[in-house]
Amino acid sequence: xxxDPGPLEVNGRPVERASIPDDERLLDTLRWRLGLKGxxxxxxxxxxxxxxxxxxxxxxxxxxxLTRDLPALPVTTIEGIEEDPVAIAVRxxxxxxxxLQCGYCTPGFVVATVGLLKELGPDVGVDRLREELxxxxxxxxxxxxxxxxxxxxxxxxx
Amino acid sequence: xxxxxxxxxxxxxxxxxxxxxxxxxPIAGGTDLLLDLEAGRVRSEHLVSLAGLPWARVERTGExxxxxxxxxxxxxxxSEGLAADHPGFVEAVRSVGSAALRHRATLGGxxxxxxxxxxxxPILLALDADVTLVGPAGPRRAKLDELLRGSRDLALGRGExxxxxxxxxxxxxxxxxxxxxxxxxxxxxxxxxxRPPGADRWAVALGGVLPRPCRxxxxxxxxxxxxxxxxEVRRAARIASTAARFASDRRATAEYxxxxxxxxxxxxxxxxxxGARP
Numbered sequence: 561x562x563x564d565p566g567p568l569e570v571n572g573r574p575v576e577r578a579s580i581p582d583d584e585r586l587l588d589t590l591r592w593r594l595g596l597k598g599x600x601x602x603x604x605x606x607x608x609x610x611x612x613x614x615x616x617x618x619x620x621x622x623x624x625x626l627t628r629d630l631p632a633l634p635v636t637t638i639e640g641i642e643e644d645p646v647a648i649a650v651r652x653x654x655x656x657x658x659x660l661q662c663g664y665c666t667p668g669f670v671v672a673t674v675g676l677l678k679e680l681g682p683d684v685g686v687d688r689l690r691e692e693l694x695x696x697x698x699x700x701x702x703x704x705x706x707x708x709x710x711x712x713x714x715x716x717x718x
Numbered sequence: 719x720x721x722x723x724x725x726x727x728x729x730x731x732x733x734x735x736x737x738x739x740x741x742x743x744p745i746a747g748g749t750d751l752l753l754d755l756e757a758g759r760v761r762s763e764h765l766v767s768l769a770g771l772p773w774a775r776v777e778r779t780g781e782x783x784x785x786x787x788x789x790x791x792x793x794x795x796x797s798e799g800l801a802a803d804h805p806g807f808v809e810a811v812r813s814v815g816s817a818a819l820r821h822r823a824t825l826g827g828x829x830x831x832x833x834x835x836x837x838x839x840p841i842l843l844a845l846d847a848d849v850t851l852v853g854p855a856g857p858r859r860a861k862l863d864e865l866l867r868g869s870r871d872l873a874l875g876r877g878e879x880x881x882x883x884x885x886x887x888x889x890x891x892x893x894x895x896x897x898x899x900x901x902x903x904x905x906x907x908x909x910x911x912x913r914p915p916g917a918d919r920w921a922v923a924l925g926g927v928l929p930r931p932c933r934x935x936x937x938x939x940x941x942x943x944x945x946x947x948x949x950e951v952r953r954a955a956r957i958a959s960t961a962a963r964f965a966s967d968r969r970a971t972a973e974y975x976x977x978x979x980x981x982x983x984x985x986x987x988x989x990x991x992x993g994a995r996p
Contacts, residue, residue, distance in 0.1 A: 624753075626765075
């Protein structure tokens, strides 16, 4: 029998894990147990980035993490990053460039961009930021506008 | 699928948990294992989490670099000084999935799953890496090449865990790969080269070949010079592209993979040995 891993903190709120099944993915906990539907299920196999959330500020794919296996660190979803200055800058850049078409991939793109900007710093450079975002797919292929938003945010590069 | 997850808080408890059920399997980042469990390619109802084990180190030691099996790949690639000492290894690590995937995926997981298309096995073979293991009989150390039995088959004893990997202090190296999309697919072929300290030739290893990533000694024989000539590089590339068993599958035909090996080996050598870029 598995020891109780302790509560997981999601968007600042403790989530008791004792009653969560061992095989539940973080994505399903967020969407179906906590009602946080901003995190999207795309491929459910780690290929599309739609389910990206932050774990202690680092991007992770919530479709490939077992909720009960995660360390007791804060999880931040698209719903939880609104007051963050980096997130506000990312939201403004995506809005200014209308960097979305159907919008399904947008939460993943925004969360991934926020996480990468914090991890790599504001001088990351356009080329590096683009490369690091390669794990996020837009099935509408609306990349041109997303790319313009990224260029607004990455200061250090060309 | 009923499935239980044990979270042992130490090495002995993890080994005991693995021995307690015949179908118990260790889980580290889970980025590969969870897919195989869901698809039924791996059958287990008992997962043993390695999250509580103290094996997430990436450090320089007296012998070289010591990288713990549960170190997330993202931490490995961002470790100060590692890219300067082992450029090809860090290139290979950065080629695995996306940044978000590498925040969870681990070095030990990649080794333990032993995929023929692994991007890390070829460069570790070229570096002649040692793998440190811990099991019911205690710790041991083995060459990766000896442990790697076949596709998805690493010769671990029952209850035995990968503790980490030991690399030489530094070695010129490069890893070149090709795939359809960079962060969302696995490599069609990967070519790793390295010249560990004291070696009298470049080591060449291939991934995306069957049954498992392998060294190509016949190609290495052509590459004794620190900066091989164009003719030597061409000869090595020709040998490497016919020396392994290439599969035709949905990612590429065998013929395309052979041609890729030829090109990628020349590119890798140009990067690592300072030769002209083909």
